[in-house]
Amino acid sequence: AGSGQQSVTGVAAADDGNSYWRVRGRTAATCERGTPVRCGQAIRLTHLGTGRNLHSHHFASPLSGNQEVSAFGEGGEGDYLDDWTVVCSGTYWARDSEVRFQHTSTDVFLSVTGEQYGRPIHGQKEVHGMAASSQNNYWKVMEGIFMQPSEVFKAEQYHAEL
Numbered sequence: 001a002g003s004g005q006q007s008v009t010g011v012a013a014a015d016d017g018n019s020y021w022r023v024r025g026r027t028a029a030t031c032e033r034g035t036p037v038r039c040g041q042a043i044r045l046t047h048l049g050t051g052r053n054l055h056s057h058h059f060a061s062p063l064s065g066n067q068e069v070s071a072f073g074e075g076g077e078g079d080y081l082d083d084w085t086v087v088c089s090g091t092y093w094a095r096d097s098e099v100r101f102q103h104t105s106t107d108v109f110l111s112v113t114g115e116q117y118g119r120p121i122h123g124q125k126e127v128h129g130m131a132a133s134s135q136n137n138y139w140k141v142m143e144g145i146f147m148q149p150s151e152v153f154k155a156e157q158y159h160a161e162l
Helices: 151-158
Strands: 021-025 042-047 053-060 067-072 084-087 100-103 109-116 125-130
Touching: none
Parallel strands: none
Antiparallel strands: 021 042, 042 053, 042 084, 053 067, 067 125, 084 100, 100 109, 109 125
């Protein structure tokens, strides 16, 4: 059912090697390594294993009937439906804080509510888009590679001209 694009699923294991995503600038934008991600900034999330972007569009998800979330594109290249807004508190997305991702084109929140697939991906949960914010669309980084803020960011944050 749905678009026929690659499914995006969720697992409970915090150290699942297939759960790594690279944070990139929104479509057609550059994002320099080491630049902190601002709350309210549009980004792309590219799956490290497949090179496909987290994507959504107006198709129903196969299990819950919410909006489908899929993996789309090749080599990190896709389209504007790969863009997600970082919804967090404060100025920047902090490593240990919860975050939400809102699809920039359809306004749904990246969510997981518990519907599980059968074969061949038994036990994996459907990831989908939901229109309303809820406890089902909070995410937290569990592990990864974190870059130190760039010198430009450090100067911006700690130096004030008179």
